[in-house]
Amino acid sequence: MGRLAVAAAVAAWAVPLAALVDFIVPDPYMDEIFHIPQVQRYCRGDFLTWDPMITTPPGLYYISLAYVASLFPGAWASRTAGAFDALCTTALLRSTNVIMAMICGVLAHDLLLFIRPEVGKRKATVFAILVSLYPIHWFFTFLYYTDVASLAAVLAMYLFCLKKQFWVSAVFGAFSILIRQTNVIWMIFFAANGTIAHARYLYVKDNVSYKDSELTDKSNKEVSDMDSKATAPGLRRRLINNPMNKREVVSESNKMYSCLTEEIWDAIFKLWNSKCKVSVAFIPFAMVLLVFVAFIVWNGGIVLGAKEAHVVSPHFAQLLYFGLVSAAALLPWHFTPSRVSDLFFWCSKNKTYSSFAILVTLGLSLAAVHFFSIAHPYLLADNRHYTFYIWRKVIQVHWTMKYILTPIYVYSWFSIVNILGKSQTRVWVLSFVLSVALVLIPAPLVEFRYYTIPLVILALHSPVISNGKLLALGFLYAAVDLFTLAMFLFRPFQWQHEPGTQRFIW
Structure with missing residues (x-):
């Protein structure tokens, strides 16, 4: 049990399922229609043409180029652009994320052993496999998106920061930003703590x-x-x-x-x-941050392309959605009778303070869902996402529903803060909440992919639970994974684009 077991388990399901996805859906799907042609230009040696619809930097494309070159060193060494371009097929590019998913599993295993060495290798292995099965992360293992590579880079940055190898951590931090710009927040979070x-x-x-x-x-x-x-x-x-x-x-x-x-x-x-010693140790993070600030000044903002669709917005309700989604994804930690009892006991120890905190949080949450709940055009138009149906069938089913859900949001966040407070300092917990807020609140689009990194960090710092509960959650994840994959594989040919709109129908 260990790293090899995690990598083998991920490969055991990822490789055959990736082949199945490529067989049934061979053409680029959803945002792949932007990413795959762009990296194929890079394969041809064209590094100057950029699709204006792509919002993230080309970090994933560089990983794919290195990956393809490692598989076919002869084509790379011969510098035959046509031959190398022919190798950059949709299937091969997608397999980049299969490798990244295996790396994510190994990093989650090592991080848990470093943060909680008492858990042992067996439980760390089970936990790492569970992370690999998390439905949102699992689904994008088979598509050419930035999410899996972004998670791998952030976890590597975190692991080396904990090991006090700060230069290596800063290099991974810089590369994580090159994959997705918002990872600068996680670099600051890790560096600050x-x-x-x-x-x-x-x-x-x-x-x-x-x-x-x-x-x-x-x-x-x-x-x-x-x-x-x-x-x-x-x-x-x-x-x-x-x-x-x-x-x-x-x-x-x-x-x-x-x-x-x-x-x-x-x-x-x-x-x-210890200001001098600390400054010398953490200067690589400061260098990366200065370069990132220079990029924002040069670019005129954090987003590369499609800026009109990703305008920074005060989307405070996004923070509430994250609390509920994360608590639901980590069900055995948050929604059990014992957890409710623990929270009740926690609040009863200081009734005045806890009552005041609950009332203030509830009031702010109601204000957030009333004044700062944004319905992005992509959310309303593209019914190829779960969020489309959750918004239509749950949140918008009645005008009172978004207010009815507010106490559940508050409970979820109180549970998250309470769990983190058992193993981390108050400063760490506060900085985590602020980091989640800085990543999510400016984003006008409700997209569960944005929740994956903070959710995995939260899971790594949650209390150890029994292998039975971990396995039960794993089976639940697997059921959701298979349902999602079935919906994706056996209905894609029925998708039709409605002319003159951004709406997809079946």
Whole structure:
């Protein structure tokens, strides 16, 4: 059980299903009609022509070029543009994401073992396979979209940041932005929390070194006073090699703060105390951020093409949708009788504060769904997405429905915050919520693909549950996956574009 098992499990279903998808739907589908011709231009050596409908940078295209070149090094070495272009078929380009899905599974396995080493390899393997089965991520494994490669780059960035290999992490951060621009938010999130953790580590290390030096001086004095005793050298060794370093680090990592303000001030103090070392360690992230800011100034915005369809909008309801979708996707963690009981107990410990927080959150949520709930033209027109039916058949079934759903949104977010608060600091939880908000609120289009990265981060930091619950959720994911695949494979020839509109009908 381990990395190899995860990669083999993903390949076992991804390879044959990818072949089936390519056999039944050989032509580019949905946004593939933009991505595949663009990368095929790159295969011909045309790097100057750009489709104005493509909104994301060409990071995925570079991955595909490297992938095809690795499979057919002879065509690449001969520099025969026509031969290399013939290799960049729709099927082969789609298989790029099959490889990326295997990498995502391995990275999820390694991240869980790093974040929660007590889970063991067996449970980490099951968890990583579960992540690979998550329906939205799973479906786009078989299409040429940026989502799977984007997740792989972000997870790699996170893993190397946790390992304190900051230059490597920043390189993956830069490449993740080259795949999808909003990944800059996750780079800032990882770097910010990495700086705080690194400053705390340096603070503890410095204090431990000081204490060890005091103990060493004391032991030297005792040895000089007891030079006639045979046990003195042993005493000196025990004092010098005491395990204080480990105890101090554990104590510091588990330190409890009475409030968020105290925790913030403590982080600021430790950052200032080690400002030079922290600045040197995290300068690669600052360099990537400066280049990204220069790109925004040069481009006149964050989106490359189709800017009129992706105008930054105050879509606060998007944050509420994410809470419910994530809580539903992680069902055993959020919607169980024990979870409801835990939340009730959590609120009852401080009734005044929790009642005030619930009322304020509920009021803000009602305001968000009333004033900042956006129906993007793509959402209303393209019925090839689940969101089209959820919007039409659930949210818009009656004018009161969006208000009725508000308490469920609030419950979902309270459950998410409570779960994260059990293993992470308040600053980490606050920065996660702010990162999700910065990624989702400006996006006018409701698209579940945008939720995948924060959902996986949330899953990685959720409490360990039994293998039985993980397997049950895996079977649920598999059922949704197969249903989605069946709907996709056996109805595509009935899609017809309604002339003069952006609407697709069957």
